[in-house]
Amino acid sequence: MPSSTTNSKPASSDDRLSSIFxxxxxxxxxxxxxxxxxxxxxxxxxxxxxxxxxxxxxxxxxxxxxxxxxxxxxxxxxxxxxxxxxxxxxxxxxxxxxxxxxxxxxxxxxxxxxxxxxxxxxxxxxxxxxxxxxxxxxxxTKRRMSHVFCIAVPDYPDLLLVSDAAINIAPVLTTKRDIVQNAIDLHHALGLGTPRVALLSAVETINTKIQGTLDAASLCKMADRKEITGGVLDGPLAMDVAVSFESAEIKGVESPVAGRAQILIAPDLESGNILVKTLAFLGKAATSGIVIGxxxxxxxxxxxxxxxxxxxxxxxxxxxxxxxxxxxxx
Missing domain, CATH: 3.40.50.10950 (Rossmann fold)
Structure with a gap:
């Protein structure tokens, strides 16, 4: 009768990672x-x-x-x-x-x-x-330091980079330029290609009473003039439009970024931090982070x-x- 004994092997690195992730x-x-x-x-x-x-x-x-x-x-x-x-x-x-x-x-x-x-x-x-x-x-360096969260959200097709939710509290436009460029550089460093960058706000139109919408429009123009390179930018975009094709279609927003953003740029630290912790604790996302610059x-x-x-x-x-x-x- 053949032996029913099986050879036990130590867990491989892949097996250990599968148990962690x-x-x-x-x-x-x-x-x-x-x-x-x-x-x-x-x-x-x-x-x-x-x-x-x-x-x-x-x-x-x-x-x-x-x-x-x-x-x-x-x-x-x-x-x-x-x-x-x-x-x-x-x-x-x-x-x-x-x-x-x-x-x-x-x-x-x-x-x-x-x-x-x-x-x-x-x-x-x-x-x-x-x-x-x-x-x-x-x-x-000449670049302002900023923090970038890397987030794996269940059912979302791409890793999301979110910035800045840890260092720059109320960044002015020039600081936001560095925040965006740092996140783009990290996306390339991770081998993830040219990122689609959503500049987040509460609405998709310019509102002079909402500074984030003005900064988003300015950052897009800076990208047009090659002051920010390596990514495709659009904004202002509300969070739902940034990550949902359905929301973008309903709102009539046509954009190479809408519905499939890979980088989310928050207008300030408070909103960015709330976004990251919401994804982690309610969205069951895996998070990690790094300071760039x-x-x-x-x-x-x-x-x-x-x-x-x-x-x-x-x-x-x-x-x-x-x-x-x-x-x-x-």
């Missing part, structure tokens, strides 16, 4: 797979003194996405690893006594060429970003981010770091 988030899983296949990129993990911060770095390293260099208090890092059963054997630890010192040291590692990106650990966002954006850090990518993870968000953010950061390397001097 269900089919409804397959677009996000594809980005993580791509980053994993290209090999790890060295990243400084700044003050990884919590289970979430250190665990995210360990998970990203396990999938071959990053090589974590842990910057913080060695005793606290090792205690966290032991307490939560996290394997950090072989990982480089750079001693820094305080969160402020950790940020400063991580920035120095960038300039030394040791790391190609920064990830916020368990320190306060204000402390982390203050060390990144200050003039003395040497990480600023510095000399290296900056991952601004939240304490509330789960393993899915942290792993996806690491993948996006690794892919963008490669893009910057390939386009240095452009």
């Amino acid at each position: 269900p089919e409804q988030h397959a677009l996000m899983r594809a980005l993580v797979t791509k980053a994993s296949q290209l090999g790890p990129v060295p990243y400084a993990i700044v003050w990884p003194c919590s289970s979430h911060a250190l665990g995210g770095a360990v998970e990203a390293a396990r999938h071959g996405i990053i090589v974590p260099i842990l910057v913080g208090d060695r005793e606290k890092i090792e205690k966290t690893a032991a307490q939560y059963g996290l394997d950090i054997e072989g990982m480089r630890i750079e001693q820094a006594a305080t969160p402020e010192a950790a940020v400063k040291h991580a920035v120095a590692l960038v300039h030394e060429g040791v790391v190609r990106g920064l990830t916020k650990g368990s320190l306060h966002t204000d402390t982390f970003m203050a060390g990144v954006i200050r003039q003395e850090s040497g990480l600023r 510095a000399k290296v990518p900056v991952l601004l993870t939240s304490r509330a981010d789960d393993a899915t968000a942290r792993l996806a953010s690491a993948a996006i950061g690794a892919l963008y770091a490669r893009h910057l390397d390939e386009h240095t001097g452009d």
Whole structure:
């Protein structure tokens, strides 16, 4: 009688990713797979003194996405690893006594060429970003820094990039130009092609009482004059018209962007943040995010981010770091 015994095999990386990213988030899983296949990129993990911060770095390293260099208090890092059963054997630890010192040291590692990106650990966002954006850090460019969320929404055919929902509170027109260009650049860096960019507002027509409609029209003209490149822009567009062909048809809006936007530009931080959290908590979307516009990518993870968000953010950061390397001097 043939044996009924089956050979058990360890779970492959693809199997592990499928368990982390269900089919409804397959677009996000594809980005993580791509980053994993290209090999790890060295990243400084700044003050990884919590289970979430250190665990995210360990998970990203396990999938071959990053090589974590842990910057913080060695005793606290090792205690966290032991307490939560996290394997950090072989990982480089750079001693820094305080969160402020950790940020400063991580920035120095960038300039030394040791790391190609920064990830916020368990320190306060204000402390982390203050060390990144200050003039003395040497990480600023001519472009304004902005945050871009990458979102996989169930049943929507494309990944959505949403900006800015985390850094620029009430951006003026010139800042919005950089916000748009940063998002377009990220879309290309992820290998997603030329994006369709919706400049969001409450209506699709110009209303002098709604500043967002005026800015949207100006941004479209800036794209016509090549002050913004690499994307197809339209706006102002209401959210329903941006993502629904049916709504666009009912409202009579004819546009190469309407109904199939890939980048959503919010008029201000409040509306952008509400949009992202609505998609995540009510729309069951998978989210991740990155700060663009510095000399290296900056991952601004939240304490509330789960393993899915942290792993996806690491993948996006690794892919963008490669893009910057390939386009240095452009």
